[in-house]
Amino acid sequence: MSKSELSGTDTGTTAGYDLHIFVCTNKREASTRPSCGNMNSEALRAQLKTWLGQRVKNDPKAQALRVRVNASGCLDYCEQGVAVAIYPLGELQLHVQMNVPDSIEAIKSKIEAEVQRLILSRQSDSE
Numbered sequence: 001m002s003k004s005e006l007s008g009t010d011t012g013t014t015a016g017y018d019l020h021i022f023v024c025t026n027k028r029e030a031s032t033r034p035s036c037g038n039m040n041s042e043a044l045r046a047q048l049k050t051w052l053g054q055r056v057k058n059d060p061k062a063q064a065l066r067v068r069v070n071a072s073g074c075l076d077y078c079e080q081g082v083a084v085a086i087y088p089l090g091e092l093q094l095h096v097q098m099n100v101p102d103s104i105e106a107i108k109s110k111i112e113a114e115v116q117r118l119i120l121s122r123q124s125d126s127e
């Protein structure tokens with residue numbers, strides 16, 4: 001089923017997001033296996049949500065983009081730092097660590113590149 005088939009045409013709304021980020025916030029309490037929730041991933045999710053919201057809000061070319069940052073359950077990459085999935089890229093960003101600024105900047109760069117791609121795509125669609 002394509003995205004257009006999934007749109008909420010019955011209600012006059014558009015379903016889905018142009019850019020959807022999933023941050024694993026799964027937290028294991030009694031396990032030797034690491035978990036993203038124990039690596040401060042909820043703070044990462046909150047930080048990305050605020051940053052992306054401001055990024056889109058402050059750019060007239062990006063304001064129409066529908067973006068969302070969600071918490072997700074375990075993505076099964078638990079031993080590799082916090083796991084973040086970026087859609088529609090379908091890309092998984094691993095080794096994200098709140099105490100390593102370069103890893104936060106790396107994921108923001110990936111997201112920013114996708115925002116730019118979406119803006120250009122919208123512009124070419126309207127021409």
Ligand code: FES
Pocket residue numbers: 024025026027034035036037073074075076077078082083
């Ligand atoms: S707990 Fe996050 S990938 Fe498993």
